[in-house]
Amino acid sequence: xxxxxxxxxxxxxxxxxxxxxxxxxxxxxxxxxxxxxxxxxxxxxxxxxxxxxxxxxxxxxxxxxxxxxxxxxxxxxxxxxxxxxxxxxxxxxxxxxxxxxxxxxxxxxxxxxxxxxxxxxxxxxxxxxxxxxxxxxxxxxxxxxxxxxxxxxxxxxxxxxxxx
Amino acid sequence: xxxxxxxxxxxxxxxxxxxxxxxxxxxxxxxxxxxxxxxxxxxxxxxxxxxxxxxxxxxxxxxxxxxxxxxxxxxxxxxxxxxxxxxxxxxxxxxxxxxxxxxxxxxxxxxxxxxxxxxxxxxxxxxxxxxxxxxxxxxxxxxxxxxxxxxxxxxxxxxxxxxxxxxxxxxxxxxxxxxxxxxxxxxxxxxxxxxxxxxxxxxxxxxxxxxxxxxxxxxxxxxxxxxxxxxxxxxxxxxxxxxxxxxxxxxxxxxxxxxxxxxxxxxxxxxxxxxxxxxxxxxxxxxxxxxxxxxxxxxxxxxxxxxxxxxxxxxxxxxxxxxxxxxxxxxxxxxxxxxxxxxxxxxxxxxxxxxxxxxxxxxxxxxxxxxxxxxxxxxxxxxxxxxxxxxxxxxxxxxxxxxxxxxxxxxxxxxxxxxxxxxxxxxxxxxxxxxxxxxxxxxxxxxxxxxxxxxxxxxxxxxxxxxxxxxxxxxxxxxxxxxxxxxxxxxxxxxxxxxxxxxxxxxxxxxxxxxxxxxxxxxxxxxxxxxxxxxxxxxxxxxxxxxxxxxxxxxxxxxxxxxxxxxxxxxxxxxxxxxxxxxxxxxxxxxxxxxxxxxxxxxxxxxxxxxxxxxxxxxxxxxxxxxxxxxxxxxxxxxxxxxxxxxxxxxxxxxxxxxxxxxxxxxxxxxxxxxxxxxxxxxxxxxxxxxxxxxxxxxxxxxxxxxxxxxxxxxxxxxxxxxxxxxxxxxxxxxxxx
Numbered sequence: 001x002x003x004x005x006x007x008x009x010x011x012x013x014x015x016x017x018x019x020x021x022x023x024x025x026x027x028x029x030x031x032x033x034x035x036x037x038x039x040x041x042x043x044x045x046x047x048x049x050x051x052x053x054x055x056x057x058x059x060x061x062x063x064x065x066x067x068x069x070x071x072x073x074x075x076x077x078x079x080x081x082x083x084x085x086x087x088x089x090x091x092x093x094x095x096x097x098x099x100x101x102x103x104x105x106x107x108x109x110x111x112x113x114x115x116x117x118x119x120x121x122x123x124x125x126x127x128x129x130x131x132x133x134x135x136x137x138x139x140x141x142x143x144x145x146x147x148x149x150x151x152x153x154x155x156x157x158x159x160x161x162x163x164x
Numbered sequence: 165x166x167x168x169x170x171x172x173x174x175x176x177x178x179x180x181x182x183x184x185x186x187x188x189x190x191x192x193x194x195x196x197x198x199x200x201x202x203x204x205x206x207x208x209x210x211x212x213x214x215x216x217x218x219x220x221x222x223x224x225x226x227x228x229x230x231x232x233x234x235x236x237x238x239x240x241x242x243x244x245x246x247x248x249x250x251x252x253x254x255x256x257x258x259x260x261x262x263x264x265x266x267x268x269x270x271x272x273x274x275x276x277x278x279x280x281x282x283x284x285x286x287x288x289x290x291x292x293x294x295x296x297x298x299x300x301x302x303x304x305x306x307x308x309x310x311x312x313x314x315x316x317x318x319x320x321x322x323x324x325x326x327x328x329x330x331x332x333x334x335x336x337x338x339x340x341x342x343x344x345x346x347x348x349x350x351x352x353x354x355x356x357x358x359x360x361x362x363x364x365x366x367x368x369x370x371x372x373x374x375x376x377x378x379x380x381x382x383x384x385x386x387x388x389x390x391x392x393x394x395x396x397x398x399x400x401x402x403x404x405x406x407x408x409x410x411x412x413x414x415x416x417x418x419x420x421x422x423x424x425x426x427x428x429x430x431x432x433x434x435x436x437x438x439x440x441x442x443x444x445x446x447x448x449x450x451x452x453x454x455x456x457x458x459x460x461x462x463x464x465x466x467x468x469x470x471x472x473x474x475x476x477x478x479x480x481x482x483x484x485x486x487x488x489x490x491x492x493x494x495x496x497x498x499x500x501x502x503x504x505x506x507x508x509x510x511x512x513x514x515x516x517x518x519x520x521x522x523x524x525x526x527x528x529x530x531x532x533x534x535x536x537x538x539x540x541x542x543x544x545x546x547x548x549x550x551x552x553x554x555x556x557x558x559x560x561x562x563x564x565x566x567x568x569x570x571x572x573x574x575x576x577x578x579x580x581x582x583x584x585x586x587x588x589x590x591x592x593x594x595x596x597x598x599x600x601x602x603x604x605x606x607x608x609x610x611x612x613x614x615x616x617x618x619x620x621x622x623x624x625x626x627x628x629x630x631x632x633x634x635x636x637x638x639x640x641x642x643x644x645x646x647x648x649x650x651x652x653x654x655x656x657x658x659x660x661x662x663x664x665x666x667x668x669x670x671x672x673x674x675x676x677x678x679x680x681x682x683x684x685x686x687x688x689x690x691x692x693x694x695x696x697x698x699x700x701x702x703x704x705x706x707x708x709x710x711x712x713x714x715x716x717x718x719x720x721x722x723x724x725x726x727x728x729x730x731x732x733x734x735x736x737x738x739x740x741x742x743x744x745x746x747x748x749x750x751x752x753x754x755x756x757x758x759x760x761x762x763x764x765x766x767x768x769x770x771x772x773x774x775x776x777x778x779x780x781x782x783x784x785x786x787x788x789x790x791x792x793x794x795x796x797x798x799x800x801x802x803x804x805x806x807x808x809x810x811x812x813x814x815x816x817x818x819x820x821x822x823x824x825x826x827x828x829x830x831x832x833x834x835x836x837x838x839x840x841x842x843x844x845x846x847x848x849x850x851x852x853x854x855x856x857x858x859x860x861x862x863x864x865x866x867x868x869x870x871x872x873x874x875x876x877x878x879x880x881x882x883x884x885x886x887x888x889x890x891x892x893x894x895x896x897x898x899x900x901x902x
Contacts (some may be wrong), residue, residue: 012170061181111193113191118182118183121175121178125175
């Protein structure tokens, strides 16, 4: 039997403002996605997609999502996702990280993505810590150093003269 | 795009959200689920087919998890136990009993089920036909050798009351018109209990439902006076067909309001086999064996002495007389029965005995000895005659004459009438087949007849003669009545000795060959006519076959003017008042010009219809009451070639046609739409009779048409048209007497 084949697209949403978009749901993304497909490719494309179009996962905190579509219509969905400007009257930018035949490989890629972002954060924190250390050290050294004054009396200075 | 990069990031939120996501993703990766079930996550070499409904096939580690999943949609719990426990012998017996509650099984059911086609009829599972082709062959077997049929589905009822009360009670019920050989229960022939009688009961006077039955009286010694027993309590045993059982019971309970009679079903009903054919004597003598060796030895000694004395001087008959006086009644009865049993060898056919005579024997279980195959009658007869001595021949000749003309009631005394003996026999099947086989294996010469080892284990058996046709005695035989529990052993022994087992279809055939009607297929006057095998099995099959075939390749019954091709529709005859005019014929044909489905509907609505049947000796003795609509049973024999088939239509010929037929001129007449012949009746069973060499059938004619066409009926000719054609076959008819 011939199987129906899908493609899963891993994507990342970035918002212009820093407001939390917890109200956005899977159904909301599906709605806006469908509209963008209709805008860009027409109703024929929607009919061809049909029931295969589906938003599988979405994390509002991180902005990662997985979208399913049929194999033949993958490019159209990808395009429509990148051309999505606005969601819930808020400007956003969607970038697609990975496309795969199974959700499992998309999840693997999502792990890599988060790891990389965590590493970046980690490195930034390290840099910050090092900077702080360096500054601390600096401040310490300044305090210990004192310059000699020529014009101070010698009486304070001890002379170790040998008797001739 | 760099616009959408956040300028400020809170580390805590950033890190927390990402760590949570990571955890979730890693947990999902570890569990390889998706849309599949837990059982599918196992590697392939651990998966089993029945894991979905049988937890024991799942590895132990995963059972708890899978039970939770199953809890949502639990599998259907099969009430069946494991196959091993189901197939244990105790459980097999229980399953047989469970299955047999709906449709009762006879004792020989399992034996029959392996060799015959079983059908559900009258609340029982009965053998309809054998797996072999025996329709034509059963005639040969019944004419020359012997044939056996299991009749134990006939119900036996017991009536206990004073003799006079019984006679008066049943005289109300019995049909006075039950044929020419009509005999009541109170007839002197049957009162002593030495002969079986048959008659017909009216079960419903309004609808005129009639059903045949057989009866046997209790034993009375032959010396006593019958009139002394008028006020003494006596018993009757009645055998009735199970289709009419409920009607009988309701009738008698309604009439027996004051407990005039005690009427109840016999406890531990005996089984009944009917053996038909001339060599039924041989078959029975091989199987039914009791200890007459002692008598044999004594007799041989006596005969030797007699021969010696004869050669020298006088005969010594006085010695035999004195010896009989000292013997007890039982021994004398035993002797008589042995002599009767032996003298049966002299008789050629069972038809030469008196009709319905009864013999009782105490017989040894045939399981305990091997039964040899019986020879056919002619061979046995010649062989027997050679080995007889002169004195024995004379004795047997005298006895055979006595038996043929007189049958004393001593021969019919038996222990089967006793309730307690029947109980003991049932409960005391201690000697099961296993034990018998075990003991036989220890002996040197197993399965040799010796009653000395088992003197107390004797089974009382009744043998009843059944009459056949009156011309040649075809269809005569014996009915064997056996107590409950021993049917299978006797059946197997009888079959091994040479009696060929048959089903209901073959039995029906043999009955029609004798010229008698077979209940319930030929009895219109009972509602069991619509429960018979011909209606339920044969006609349904034919109708289904006809509906499946293509229109162009099947018989067009509409064109031939046949409204009910698969089952006779007598009610349509009653509706049409006068069938003489052409207009009425057309009306009836056109009004009922329906498809086969409509005819089937008509038949099913008139399920409980019964029709009045009258018996007639001659045309002159016909009653002139035209108001009563009734049918007369007739037997039809074809004059020219042609086999008469079931559901054929009967017509009366015109004067010219009857003259042609009597003068043996050519007669080629075909049916057409504008036909002048009037429909008169139908055939219920038809066939080519091998005994007569021509077509033969049993049918019914309307009385009105007979009375009106008396002139035409002088030659007693009738035209027969089969359902599959338009040709008229000329035939002669006679009035049926049963």
